[in-house]
């Protein structure tokens with residue numbers, strides 16, 4: 141099985157542009173599908189404008205991200221609803237309006253995958269001490285670039301959002317040393333692992349809080365039969381601490397992988413919707429990372445939701461075969477093209493890359509993915525290379 145790739149492929153090789161959406165054939169097919177979406181959005185927009193407005197207001201008040209939280213937009217506010225404005229436009233004005241919007245959409249798509257400082261979810265190799273896999277993580281504040289030029293306050297493990305990826309095997313002895321360099325207490329919960337209670341990471345239930353300046357050591361044997369896609373995250377003031385970035389993937393590889401698990405690309409996709417906006421692995425479109433595979437290859441995607449909302453992830457062009465929920469094998473693999481990922485859930489899917497091209501891959505709660513100035517937030521692509 142291949143390691144998780146760092147898919148920089150669109151930036152190298154035979155492609156002429158820096159954007160995987162730039163290749164003419166794939167671009168045409170991509171634009172065909174987005175044209176339909178845009179048409180539907182326009183129709184829906186006419187009747188949903190009021191709802192969207194009140195949703196934005198409510199979201200702003202509750203501190204959750206809204207489509208005005210990201211930096212991509214530079215529109216003047218509409219004096220009237222888009223539907224009323226459209227009705228009042230001359231054909232020339234409508235054309236100019238479309239050109240203005242399309243230029244913003246095109247700019248975002250052409251910028252993908254945009255470079256930003258910092259990359260989360262990088263695999264952390266343990267130090268092996270007397271047969272124990274030792275991981276050290278430090279929680280501290282930093283600035284994190286979610287989109288080009290957009291730096292947000294983050295609380296991060298080892299200066300990564302998401303934190304470093306931990307990968308162990310069933311039966312491994314694991315020691316995790318957590319250092320707190322925050323101005324609040326913290327604690328780490330191993331979400332999905334069935335551990336002895338003193339290792340569960342819940343302050344005042346299973347341990348004292350880890351105070352600023354202190355270190356705390358967790359140590360456990362990963363239970364047999366507990367393989368799969370799990371997570372680790374803060375379990376103190378979690379809406380803030382996890383929202384600011386104190387989270388990561390904790391993957392347990394099985395001793396005996398199933399045949400269906402033998403894949404070419406193993407990709408972790410962590411969803412979040414806290415103070416950094418709508419993000420995939422700590423970045424918003426166009427700074428999200430494309431998943432890259434060759435025609436005929438199999439890709440495993442491990443969805444993990446560390447946010448506070450449901451995100452139905454939708455892949456264009458090919459279906460997903462769901463194999464695991466929260467690390468547990470499904471009674472039988474089942475197929476879908478849109479998969480709800482609720483907070484705390486992990487879903488593992490396999491995609492057989494049978495359809496070449498650059499396929500949009502996004503959350504289908506549309507205000508998490510696309511606005512008048514273009515796509516943003518929870519949008520990436522699956523690139524199937526011929």
Ligand SMILES: [Cu+2]
Pocket residue numbers: 418450451452503504505508518
């Ligand atoms: Cu979403």
